Amino acid sequence: xxxxxxxxxxxxxxxxxxxxxxxxxxxxxxxxxxxxxxxxxxxxxxxxxxxxxxxxxxxxxxxxxxxxxxxxxxxxxxxxxxxxxxxxxxxxxxxxxxxxxxxxxxxxxxx
Amino acid sequence: xxxxxxxxxxxxxxxxxxxxxxxxxxxxxxxxxxxxxxxxxxxxxxxxxxxxxxxxxxxxxxxxxxxxxxxxxxxxxxxxxxxxxxxxxxxxxxxxxxxxxxxxxxxxxxxxxx
Numbered sequence: 001x002x003x004x005x006x007x008x009x010x011x012x013x014x015x016x017x018x019x020x021x022x023x024x025x026x027x028x029x030x031x032x033x034x035x036x037x038x039x040x041x042x043x044x045x046x047x048x049x050x051x052x053x054x055x056x057x058x059x060x061x062x063x064x065x066x067x068x069x070x071x072x073x074x075x076x077x078x079x080x081x082x083x084x085x086x087x088x089x090x091x092x093x094x095x096x097x098x099x100x101x102x103x104x105x106x107x108x109x110x111x
Numbered sequence: 112x113x114x115x116x117x118x119x120x121x122x123x124x125x126x127x128x129x130x131x132x133x134x135x136x137x138x139x140x141x142x143x144x145x146x147x148x149x150x151x152x153x154x155x156x157x158x159x160x161x162x163x164x165x166x167x168x169x170x171x172x173x174x175x176x177x178x179x180x181x182x183x184x185x186x187x188x189x190x191x192x193x194x195x196x197x198x199x200x201x202x203x204x205x206x207x208x209x210x211x212x213x214x215x216x217x218x219x220x221x222x223x224x225x
Binding site: 031033035037041042043045048086088090096098099100101103104106 | 153155156166167201203218
């Protein structure tokens with residue numbers, strides 16, 4: 001099994017709808033990162049969460065890290081076609097340099 | 112100015128060949144990485160170099176050999192290519208472990224072995 005589980009694996013929503021993507025670990029995380037990957041391109045950094053209970057927002061995207069630092073959620077409000085892509089959560093499992101990724105969530109937003 | 116640049120962007124080659132992928136970063140970061148993304152989009156770390164020293168070496172066939180001539184460059188050489196090596200390979204860099212922005216990724220090299 002993977003160290004970081006993401007759900008759902010894929011998501012199709014109508015434009016304007018809200019959605020949530022989850023990222024879960026059985027271990028305490030040393031920093032949780034959310035990236036977006038457009039099809040056929042590289043990864044774009046979205047947000048980083050470090051403290052338990054932390055919440056950050058950028059435009060219509062909000063990310064939260066639970067108090068135990070084992071679960072994060074990414075919430076998109078009033079989705080747009082430009083939000084389409086693959087969302088990846090990445091995390092450090094210890095104080096080393098290794099960033100582990102979840103399996104990704106493919107998001108499609110229908111106009 | 113591209114922060115992390117990889118070349119080539121696409122690489123199609125026959126089984127058994129030897130090929131290299133180059134990566135350069137102009138961010139002044141001291142650590143660089145190679146990741147492999149398979150057909151299911153699962154991203155897995157392969158290697159990491161910190162100031163030209165190998166610090167992460169995951170379970171990767173020894174046909175794969177990273178080389179870091181200086182801290183701004185990390186190349187990946189693959190010998191005797193196999194069909195299963197087909198994937199997208201991403202280079203990344205960071206300043207110190209993880210850091211506020213995590214890693215900065217290149218745009219990837221799509222390797223197809225036929």
